[in-house]
Amino acid sequence: MPAIFQQQCLFAVLMVGALLLCDVSISATRSGDNSRQAASPVTVVIDPGHGGHDRGGIPGQRVAEKDMTLDVARRLKTLLVKSGYRVVMTRDSDVFVPLASRVAIANSYPNAIFVCIHFNSARRMGADGIETYFYNRDSLPLASAIHYFVAGGAPTSNRGVRRRGYYVLRKTKVPAVLVECGFLTNPTEAAYAQTASYRQKLAAEIAAGVEKRNDVARGTTAARVATSESIPLQPYIDQTRVAKASRHRYKRSHRKSARKKKSSKPANSEASTDSKRRES
Numbered sequence: 001m002p003a004i005f006q007q008q009c010l011f012a013v014l015m016v017g018a019l020l021l022c023d024v025s026i027s028a029t030r031s032g033d034n035s036r037q038a039a040s041p042v043t044v045v046i047d048p049g050h051g052g053h054d055r056g057g058i059p060g061q062r063v064a065e066k067d068m069t070l071d072v073a074r075r076l077k078t079l080l081v082k083s084g085y086r087v088v089m090t091r092d093s094d095v096f097v098p099l100a101s102r103v104a105i106a107n108s109y110p111n112a113i114f115v116c117i118h119f120n121s122a123r124r125m126g127a128d129g130i131e132t133y134f135y136n137r138d139s140l141p142l143a144s145a146i147h148y149f150v151a152g153g154a155p156t157s158n159r160g161v162r163r164r165g166y167y168v169l170r171k172t173k174v175p176a177v178l179v180e181c182g183f184l185t186n187p188t189e190a191a192y193a194q195t196a197s198y199r200q201k202l203a204a205e206i207a208a209g210v211e212k213r214n215d216v217a218r219g220t221t222a223a224r225v226a227t228s229e230s231i232p233l234q235p236y237i238d239q240t241r242v243a244k245a246s247r248h249r250y251k252r253s254h255r256k257s258a259r260k261k262k263s264s265k266p267a268n269s270e271a272s273t274d275s276k277r278r279e280s
């Protein structure tokens with residue numbers, strides 16, 4: 001065998017060997033990932049807001065929030081299951097599930113993330129936009145990621161990532177986020193929400209946020225990501241012990257405000273209707 005040919009053969013053997021080694025190491029990494037995932041799969045607990053006698057939204061609201069949240073949640077579940085996540089729904093039908101039960105479900109999976117889906121409402125029809133809430137600091141990356149995709153994909157205003165002590169966010173021991181997918185009291189957003197393709201789009205954006213939560217946290221995807229320092233904790237009223245009384249108070253105040261329809265309100269009060277229930 002001529003020396004030059006021998007050298008070429010040796011080179012070829014080395015190359016094949018190197019490629020094989022590469023392949024072995026890649027498949028080792030893959031199987032390592034798989035076994036890691038198999039050992040502790042991420043469970044996404046999806047929490048469709050309201051249900052049963054709790055319609056969500058404000059009295060007289062035409063589109064029931066509970067139906068929209070459940071539909072988006074089901075679509076999100078399908079997408080996440082396809083991507084290999086284990087998915088648990090806090091409700092999968094039109095039933096009322098107390099907030100404490102929702103939290104207990106989330107907390108029963110140590111390696112879970114908790115995604116609450118809501119739509120907003122306000123007495124001012126013009127109120128619009130997407131907002132995403134978190135409470136614990138370790139929930140911020142997930143909140144930023146979900147908000148980045150949902151607000152980026154929705155044809156409406158960006159109301160930002162907000163920190164607030166809603167019951168479901170305060171009591172969960174796993175990263176927990178609540179996304180408000182737009183205002184059902186806004187005619188344009190309500191019309192969007194009532195189309196299946198838009199609800200599918202919302203689900204796809206939330207799923208993208210879940211899947212890319214670590215990229216967004218590292219800042220590799222987006223510049224428009226909030227830091228915890230930039231988000232002050234918003235005040236909330238702890239109504240845990242007075243849920244019934246607060247409902248009465250709420251009805252009374254609604255009748256009162258209906259009488260005073262034309263009175264002006266501070267801009268910040270417009271999104272508080274849904275919030276009050278979630279805080280209890």
Ligand SMILES: [Zn+2]
Nearest residue numbers: 049056118274
């Ligand atoms: Zn709601």
